[in-house]
Amino acid sequence: MYVAVKGGEAAILATHDLVAEMRRGDPAIPELTTGQIREQMSLAVSRVMNEGSLADTDLAALALKQAQGDAIEAAFLMRAYRTTLPRLGSTVPLDTGAMAIRRRVSATYKDLPGGQVLGPTYDYTHRLFDFSLNGATGEQPATTLADTPLDTRMPRVPDILGAEGLMEPETPPEGDPRPFDLTRDPVEFPADRDVRLQALARGDEGFLLGLAYSVQRGFGGNHPFAGEIRLGEVPVELVPEELGFAVDIGDLTITECQMVNQFKGSKHVAPQFTRGYGLAFGHAERKAMSMSIVDRALKGRELGETAAYPAQQDEFVLYHSDNVEAAGFVEHLKLPHYVDFQGELELIRRLRRELDERIAREAAEAGVLAAVTQ
């Protein structure tokens, strides 16, 4: 017999044991270590750091292990942990121009100072299975050092355009106030760019990818050029109150993307290109590119464009890009709703009964009428 969901404590605890068993899988197969995940699943680690809003490869690897590779569940673990961490201060803004480059490509110039650096990318792989990966090969990948080192400082493409006055300048608001933090304060709409960028940075990669794609297909009015995508390590600096000068506290691997978009101008204002910006922890090109396209779409209001499409509407994008929130609410439908459903049952039965009664009454009246006419 079916019994309504009446989960006692014991049943809930049993689900924890069952999930641990499922996570471990066949005990004859060696258990994954978080080090293996961190080193060999590094793109998944990046995604979890981005959507979990926390740059920590070890924790992201642990989250992936604990979540059986479910990126959203892993991001959720990161977020829940992140909220308990004290805030010690804000770092100095990262200087991505000083990045130790591993990869740097521009689609807008054939060549540029510092050159095109292809770096590690799947772009030119043929998507054919490498069946040799099936077993542990024990082989070390063969890479060789180039004859000459890369330039230590590579100008960013928007800066090159900016030097010529062709790119819209982006300067911090007056006084360079501390950016809004949507994890501490409620968002208000219309949302400013700092809010939007923060939301996009932690937004779901798949959702932002879909939105970016919609912009390209015509559900949004701008055509982006990949001005530059760069991947590498940047130093992180903090100014402790008691010291008064910046201290290097470590390096961060990041991916940055700047999209160059059609120019804006008027009879009186010289036309300039506009830009979209994307930044992600680790190696996350698809995320950074999608973010920069959606960022540009959301700048429409400031640029006097109409917000006709989803990617241009800040409420739509910001409310729906957070996969931890979205997953929670979609999945909460698993919780019992039988009280509300009973209300619906009571109403639908009553409406059907009333309709039947009315039809019967009308039929009877018609019958009486027919009898009278005869």
Add this chain to the structure above:
Amino acid sequence: MQSISSRSPLGKGFGDPVLASQRCFRLILAAMSEPGTVQLLGEAVEAPAHVSPAATLVLLTLVDHETPVWLAPGLDAAAPYLRFHCGAPVVDVPSAAAFALVDGSSGELDLGAFNSGDDRYPDRSTTLVVACAAFEGGQGVTLSGPGIQGTRTVSPSGLDGGFWPMVAASNARYPLGVDLILSAGERIMAIPRSTRISVPTEAG
């Protein structure tokens, strides 16, 4: 020459910040939920000069670096205390304050000078902690509205003659307005903006 006070300029705050602030908050919540009821905040605290223990406890419970505080003239001795214990910025402009510490006996008190919120965000208004002498012996006023079953009559003393008419006028702007927490000694009473106030006219 400055007089020597036995009171340290920076008295002690909460002994147990976690549980004492929880107890105080529940009493403040009860006061705000049932306007005109008197609640006793019994926590030990060393209040700054000219500030009652109850008012001090209210501020310790609710104020921090996110809430600018405005202090009425004569109460500015509380500034270092609030900066030290709460990290609260002390502001010069009443309308910029999330909380204000004021003296109800002062004829200078002007509720209109504070932030009364806006139509879309009426919550962004100032909460005033108002010093009075006691919760009895003053002019009786009748309260009604949310939190009050029927009506409730209160008679705090040590308030300026213009105080209640000013509060009544402020509350007539509901849902805009300021929310008041009256304090005397170790006790508080709240008058939120939702309370309708009837001030008896002088019997001829």
Add this chain to the structure above:
Amino acid sequence: MQKTVTSPLPPRDEAYNFAYLDEATKRMVRRALLKAVAVPGYQVPFGSREMPLARGWGTGGIQVTAAVIGPDDTLKVIDQGADDTTNAVSIRRFFARVAGVATTEATADATIIQTRHRIPEAPLEAGQILVYQVPQPEPLRKLESSEAETRKMHAWGDYGPMYVRLYEDIARFGHVATTYSYPVLVNGRYVMSPSPIPKFDNPKMHMSAALQLFGAGREKRIYAIPPWTEVKSLDFEDHPFEVQKWDEPCALCDAADSYLDEVITDDLGGRMFVCSDTHYCEGRRDAGHRGRLLGTDAGRALTRNEE
């Protein structure tokens, strides 16, 4: 005498701050709660934190409870009116672990009741706090998807479209076709969502002796109804508000005044109706009230084999 179904709860976990939230977060929630009480029915935005439970699973209610609760409180947690539904058990365990508070199933013994989808049948008393978990705090959202717009509608008291929607139901079905989350007007000013409680429970909100607090974690809103506050379900003179009725009383305790759940007993159309408020139902059975199916197989499956 009530039976306890839960096994012993975990002891307080000292690794976390009391009630999990840090003190700055509690202050922020507490300030929002006071403004919510001062402007009944108005939705106060708050800096909702990411909690270790999923969004949509009660994080708003949990944050409100965490900001309010103290070691001397006694907590009751219900979902669908029942103390033993999975999410209620999970949230009760959470507070036992992070706050070490006493828990109860007895409505009258609780100082704080956190609920999802129901108000207990027994009238609440002065001094009690009812904390609602709210998925969608905006009663106008189905009419207007933009938060910027609904905020203006509340600011101007522009509630005409809501009445139009309700009246369209009447024109089409002869009834307002909203059976839960039925909108209410609070203190004559703000239209408010009562969270998805069945409209059966709406009248309990009116002039309640208890303080009612609402937390929407994902949507980052807090609102409140102080005790003794007017709460009116929206209706029309020619179509006054009415609540659900059943043709039969509770099959276990014979109550004719409670909200009933429908339980399917076989795949041949067999069904029984039982109280959604499990504690209320148990109390009545203990007092000697006997429903039609108490003691039968069908009844025993729902009464923890007490008979």
